Amino acid sequence: MAYSARLRKAIGAVRLALESAGLGMQSPEFARHGEHQAAPDAPLVLVACSGGRDSMALAAVCRIVCASLGLRCGAVIVDHGLQSGSDRVATLTAERCRDCGLAPVAVRTASVHVQGEGVEAAAREARYGELCGAARELNAAVVLLAHTLDDQAETVLIGLLRSGGVDALAGMPQVMHRDGIMFLRPLIGVSRAETTGICEDLNIHYWDDPTNGDDVDGELPRDYPLRSRIRHDLLPAIKRFAGADVTQHIANGARLARLDKEYLDQQADKTMIEALGSTLKTAESQGTSVAGMTDKSNDLEREPSLVIAVKPLQSTHEAIRLRAIAHALSRAGISASSAQIEAINRLVVDWHGQGAVALPSGYSAKRQKHVIRVCQDRAHANR
Structure with missing residues (x-):
């Protein structure tokens, strides 16, 4: 069959993504015309497939590309229940994935536990857990996600509504x-209209999630997911105001912001390593433990903690300093809000004896002379 322009675009995008990940042509025979079978031990590419138009289009396109490169192509479907x-x-x-020629095809059931972060966030965490589990069990080289250019624009708007800053602008x-x-x-530069067209080109049936709001006339109810309301209410309003489709413009901006974010993160990591390394050197020179720098006889005082040197943070730009603090907390498994990170920043640059900064899971950050100690409150109490 003759490929449409949108199908050729998607094939090129998937091929480039796989080759960039080191998954190029497995043997010269795949450069020749005709059908060639991938080796049983060829790298496996897994497509995360929800059954919607985007992921079904990706599954079909990935099968075409993998067949031309000598890669195996499978799918994993997560049922959130x-x-x-x-x-x-x-x-x-x-069944539809198998009909497209994908193998193996795995169905996983996720357990969604909502603990205050909202159903969408909890479902996302559960989904990634199952995708990672499937990839490990099947020894997959990579997992492909079907997010499109439209998803990228929606993600940027969600980020701006919830937080802001370069990270929000950078999208996915x-x-x-x-x-x-x-x-x-791989489809981050392909539009939802194009994935819909690819399904039409290849006569692929797909399922529309009712919570996406595609069948709702007028403004979506408030109990619909934020992404759906942005898709059907906010973005169309912005398009009407601008007199043009701004989706591509937002997605292009995200690509540029992503470069800025990556650079800032690299510099922040250097500062974080220096700040943590400075305390390590100080502790070693004094013959004490960085994880507590206290008497090892007390189990409470051996709990995981961070000891962050203030001086390396003081000498860097605030944009880097805030990220370095966030990265250090993340390294310890502590998910802090922007307000909490700002408060720790004040312990660095504006310390005048103020008390500890309360953090999630019973942790707190307390300045003691030239270091900031992050540990659970009961461990602080024993110091």
């Missing part, structure tokens, strides 16, 4: 690693 009949949707999606990265698994977003 949040909607009635979700198990039937997962089963049907698996094309490449990310999570729990040792590489994830790629």
Whole structure:
């Protein structure tokens, strides 16, 4: 069959993403015309497939590309169990993936536990947990996600509404690693209209999630997910105001902001390592422990903590300093808000004896002379 322009665009995007990840042509025979079978031990590419138009288009395109490179192509479907009949949707999606020629195809059931972060965030965490688990069990080289250019624009707007700053403008990265698994977003430059057209080109059936609001006339109810309301209410309003489709413009801006974010993160990591390394050197010279710098006979005082030297942070720009603090906390598994990070920043540059900064999970950050000690409050009490 003759490929449409949108199908050729998607094929090129997936091929480039795989080759950039080191998954190029496996043998010269795949450069010749004709059907060639991938070796049983060829690298496996897994497509995370929800059954929607974007992921079904990605599954079909990935199968075409992998066949031309000598790679194996499979799929993993995650059933969150949040909607009635979700198990039937997962089963049907698996059948459609197999019909497209993907193998292996795995269906995973996720347990979604909402603990204050909201259903969407909890479902996302559960989904990534299952995707990582499937990738490890199947020894997959990479997992492909079907986020499109439209998803990128929506993500930027969500970030601006919730937080702001360069990180919000940067949107989603094309490449990310999570729990040792590489994830790629090859369709980040392909529009939702194009993925819909690809499904039409290849006669692929897909499922529309009702919470996406595609079948709702007028403004979406407030109980719909924020992303859906941005898609159907906010973005169309911005387009009407601008007199043009701003989706591409927002996505292009995200690509440039991503470069800025990556540079800032690199500099912040250097500062963080210096700040943590300075305390390590001080502790070693004094013959004490960095994790507590106290008597090792008390188990409470051996709990994981951070001891951050103030001087390396004081001598750097605030943009880097804030990121370095955030990275240090993240390294310790502490998820702090921007307000909490700002408060720790004041311990660095404007310390006048103020008390400890309260952090999640019973942790707090307290300045003691030339260091900031981050540990659980009961450990502070024993110092």
